[in-house]
Amino acid sequence: MGTSPTSSSAPPATPLAPPPPPPPATPTAPAPRRSQTRAGLGTFARVLLANRLSFAGFVVVVAMGTIALLVWVDPSLLLRFSPTQITPDIGQPPSWTHPFGTDESGRDIFSNVLRALPLDLGLGIGIAGLSLIIGGGLGLVAGFWDRPGTVLGVVSVAVLRLTDIFLSFPSLILALAITASLGRGVPQIVLAIVATWWPYYVRLVRGEVLSVKHQQYVTAARAAGVTEVRILARHVLRNILDPLVVYFTLDIGTVLVTFSTIAFIATPLPYPGPQPEWGSMIQFYQDWLAQYPWTVLFPGLAVFVLVLAFSLLGDGLRDVLDPRSRRVFVRDGTEPEPPMSAGPLSPPPVDARGSLR
Amino acid sequence: MSAPPGGAPLLEAVGLHKDFPIARSLGEAVRGRPVRRIHAVDGVDLSLGPGEALGLIGESGSGKTTFGWLAARLHEPTGGSLRFEGREISGLRGRALRAWRRNVQVVFQDPVASLDPRLRVWQIVSEPLRALTKITKPEARRRVIDLLPTVGLPTDCWDQYPHEFSGGGRQRISLARALSIDPKLIILDEPTSALDVGVQAQILNRLVALQRERGLAYLLITHNVAAVRYVADRVGVMYLGQIVELGPVRRVLERPAHPYTKALLAAVPVPDARRRRTRYRISGEVPTLIDPRPGCRFAPRCPFVVERCRTIDPILREVPGLEGRTVACHRAEELADVPPEALLASGEPSRGPTGTPAGPTS
Amino acid sequence: MVEPVLQVSGLSVDYVVGKGAFHALRNVSFDIAPGRVVGFVGETGCGKSTLAHAIPRLLPEPPARVLSGKIVFQGTDLRELPRWKLPAVRGTGIGMVFQEPLNSLNPAYRVFDQVAEAVRIRRYRERYPAAGAHPAGGPFDYSKPPTPDTAEVLSRPVTIGGAAGEALQRRPPVSSELRAEVLEALRLVRINDPETILRLYPHELSGGMRQRIMIAMALSEKPALLIADEPTSALDVTIQAQVLTLMKELIDEVRASILFISHDLGVVAETADEVGVMYAGEVVEFGPVAEIFHSPRHPYTRALLRAAPARYKDDGDLDTIAGSVPNLSKLPRGCAFHPRCPYAAPDCRVDPSPILVPVGAAEKGAGSHASACRYAEALP
């Protein structure tokens, strides 16, 4: 072996050596610096880009949203034909003029499918959103103020029982039954789906609230004197938002399928008509499936693509929002404490501060 | 009961009690079984002087945290009285309670769970300030920046998130939060049990320095005998919801009088591989907090148990010859001179109902 | 020579954050023989938990990235298994006690459900001994189960899914036998009033109880390897002693091995057969417990052993280990400990960093004592 450490240039302190005086703490200049670890747009882009599938979902959702907006504002911007317009091309397979083909009387499928986009997309988001607001609100109350023996405690028990009752029915059948009794219009179907949808949000939100409200930081806030309402808003709500957003995104797809299914059965909007709708379209064209398969294929594909896009996007969002995927540890966020009583080991403090950012 | 040396107590608990009802199953409710209760804190008398550090050690599940939460009014007592500077606080509610909270702050055990991951350091630290005083945001931020060095954090970390810190760093943030409102008492619930020895020593050094500088009182709840030894002035030992021994830290740790304290100290592991497996292991029936039997609660596991222990409750009393100390044991006088190590030697394994041999395993 | 239960060799793990990378584990190698307890000690942030999570492949990836190394558990390299087979390995062979008891129990389930799950896993294994037989598992991470990504789901064999499948998995009939076994598990870890505790939710337990529930769950699975990350930090010393005895009994019963991580040198001294000392992601010293504690051959181990606090406040401040843990993304050249090392010589500052080499009387006995200090032999 080389030189013995005892004879090296740095003579080691022996355990009995008197402790050298502690070096004075050097005050650091308070140079405010922004921490860059929050799930900002940068992270969002990075994580989405890292996962190609969810990036595809993101692109499709954005594209569909833009198209829906354009169609809704002015259909003639994108579409050459009106939904009910009869063209001379009867039963044509997809071509340049009719990208999705035409039906037995010469209606353009592309125009119809795209005309339906704002309606179906809007309803998917709207129904899921309404359920989120109703169910989420109830779940928040039921989760946060569930102490037995108080008024809100009783309310929360009641909400939970009601939720259980609703959840014990198969939701599609219940929704169908409600539609059947209310009549066939779009508002009725929306009502029917929302009525069967909110209980899931109660469950989800209550579960999340329960797990967050027993976290020590909530108790810590209480000990600090923060009011209950503020605790709910500042600590609880903020910490359950991420799973909610993810679930909501995934849910839009499910709602779309459900709506299309019910529309397929109940045909709320007469087809052909001024406002087409995918479920009704498929219902109308099912008899032509063998002859003109594209008439069924494209509305079906529209549902499929949207649902897939939302679920891929949801998956990606989960990665972005999950704190585990953006956790940064800077172990030396603390000042290296000046050695209180320098032991036998008293080298210069190491590498004072993080250089991560 | 043993008063803190000098002056009126800051916090005084008399016969303090807290129980938690156990939810009945549907079957039990139908059959009309009474609701049973966990008596987590069962008649605790304790007082704490201004500027005093009181350590609280004891068995896991014996109600130490519950007592701490009662003292911070995070739980509502179900019996007894709790006074702060002579004023009864067990009935405080709403606005009055929130106004009182500036007196007592808490540092929790888990450095990860006790900081909201979505808030920045300055928001966390200024939370009590902003909840209890009318202070503007920039002002709060400035106060936080001034405060950070006192807990050993660099001033420029005010804008970071808690996950960017190590365990020790987070515990410093917690401590800064507690200090921000200038409380009179800080309840420290296992502040160092998640930290390694080096960081532990840094935090403990800070705690003692802060106590000297600011005249803070501490209630230090911990399993770490070394931490109590270093920080506390007096120490209380809890067993099954009750205080069994209370006194100045040096005397209790060097000459424990209560058999449970002895057992506890004899069970402290020694960092010495040659003295391997010479820790005392308490044996005997696992006790219950639901319907405690009459008599001494430690009786089923006490190596010194005699007949009267099983029938008569020992009260917390001053013991002649052990000045400044109170002990709840019938045989405190006789046993005072038995050193903890004697438990290891008297290793004739008595078998408890669960069949675990007592004494040192070899 | 007995076949080791676990062989870790050359394991390196980075956490990739933004542009930087934290080298949380660097070239870690060790073996665990059946029926042995290997303890790991080291300062905060030296990678102990990362190691504990890397073995059963529970690291969150990203940000973690396993760069190299082999993790051979009972003859299979876990790094080569497809992901969907991992729950089976975890469920049948490796038990975990996590460091944060509050975050590792599911707040939404009662104690009974969580312990019963563990008991069920063991029974399942006993009934179908073939590895890989556990259905849609992942029962270990009681913190929120990691949600699989789409690609993974697509590559997974089909099991009963949907609401019905979930209901089947969540609520199997509660037999009185299962209940008895759960109660027994709780009694073993000295929980008072187990009958009552079964019905409580995790937040209603004391810190030590939570930790004991975790231990009860891990023990009632009777794993071949138990990875315990700070399993007793929230327990008082009397219960800690009992729980450690219990772990030893598990070893005797099923010849299990334990990987034991602790800050408490006393506990390690008492429990472990071999000790690994970690510094900045590296194992800097590894050897039989008696040698580590009595003739440490690495300056860092010596510093660690001296830092145990034992003093009253009137007697002056507590000793701390001077300096601080190096930034894992910018490690010093050469020996990572050199900036804090009192024995550092000029050649300690040049690459390559010293590696573990046998020292002392490593020849005699099964355990070999190795140190990653250039001057291990020459230390006073």
Ligand SMILES: Nc1ncnc2c1ncn2[C@@H]1O[C@H](COP(=O)(O)OP(=O)(O)OP(=O)(O)O)[C@@H](O)[C@H]1O
């Ligand atoms: N919210 C609650 N609901 C029901 N029981 C509770 C609740 N909080 C505490 N308990 C019970 O009270 C008893 C004492 O718990 P506590 O947390 O005070 O113990 P501790 O002394 O702090 O123990 P440890 O050292 O393990 O932290 C335990 O039996 C626990 O189950």
Ligand SMILES: Nc1ncnc2c1ncn2[C@@H]1O[C@H](COP(=O)(O)OP(=O)(O)OP(=O)(O)O)[C@@H](O)[C@H]1O
């Ligand atoms: N999710 C993460 N993202 C980024 N870095 C991480 C992450 N988890 C851990 N690290 C880093 O990896 C290093 C090792 O962490 P680890 O948790 O393994 O330490 P440890 O030895 O278990 O510490 P402790 O004693 O505090 O439990 C630390 O420096 C930490 O900053």
Ligand code: SF4
């Ligand atoms: S009163 Fe009796 S049983 Fe209780 S501690 Fe004293 S000697 Fe033991």
Ligand code: SF4
């Ligand atoms: S190699 Fe050099 S710097 Fe590293 S521990 Fe040994 S003597 Fe110290």
Ligand SMILES: [Mg+2]
């Ligand atoms: Mg506690």
Ligand SMILES: [Mg+2]
């Ligand atoms: Mg760890």
